Amino acid sequence: MPLREGQIMVRNMLVGLALKEKVKIAASGKLHSGAQLAKAFALGADWCNAARPFMFALGCVQSMNCHKGTCPTGVATQKAWRQRGLVVEDKAPRVARFQRQTVHSLREIVVAMGLSSPWEITPHDMRERLNGARSDAIDRIYTFLEPGQLLEDPDATPYAPHWHAARADTFRRTQ
Numbered sequence: 589m590p591l592r593e594g595q596i597m598v599r600n601m602l603v604g605l606a607l608k609e610k611v612k613i614a615a616s617g618k619l620h621s622g623a624q625l626a627k628a629f630a631l632g633a634d635w636c637n638a639a640r641p642f643m644f645a646l647g648c649v650q651s652m653n654c655h656k657g658t659c660p661t662g663v664a665t666q667k668a669w670r671q672r673g674l675v676v677e678d679k680a681p682r683v684a685r686f687q688r689q690t691v692h693s694l695r696e697i698v699v700a701m702g703l704s705s706p707w708e709i710t711p712h713d714m715r716e717r718l719n720g721a722r723s724d725a726i727d728r729i730y731t732f733l734e735p736g737q738l739l740e741d742p743d744a745t746p747y748a749p750h751w752h753a754a755r756a757d758t759f760r761r762t763q
């Protein structure tokens with residue numbers, strides 16, 4: 589499931605079941621800019637993980653030879669002579685700079701919104717481009733449940749059929 593769709597579903601399950609305060613959400617998947625981080629927080633993320641962007645900052649050129657030991661950049665290899673391609677003194681500042689600038693970019697977005705932290709960003713604060721001419725607030729595109737809504741009024745949610753089919757004691761379909 590793409591991050592966006594998966595994250596909204598997980599967020600809705602936790603918020604709808606009044607469990608969001610007890611279970612944290614980590615978002616991960618092509619998050620490599622301040623804007624993408626801001627959107628992930630708007631959708632309920634408590635923190636964001638990233639792997640690939642740091643690989644790129646380290647020099648990975650996506651030749652996809654990680655499993656063969658023949659990485660041309662020395663990033664993912666056990667061969668000592670290939671490892672020499674990764675000059676730590678050169679690459680470490682790049683990775684640090686990438687992290688610093690990405691977080692700085694997120695901070696600029698948060699401040700421009702008049703907020704104090706990324707956890708204050710709501711779906712209404714972010715827009716999604718629908719096509720070349722139109723965009724809309726995220727909360728007008730997707731459904732976001734209110735706290736406890738799935739417990740109190742599941743039929744008013746798009747998850748009603750799944751909710752009624754779900755059982756605590758089995759994953760087997762019963763309906």
Ligand code: SF4
Pocket residue numbers: 643647648649650651652653654655658659660661662663664
């Ligand atoms: S082999 Fe090296 S350059 Fe290629 S994808 Fe893996 S880490 Fe990146």
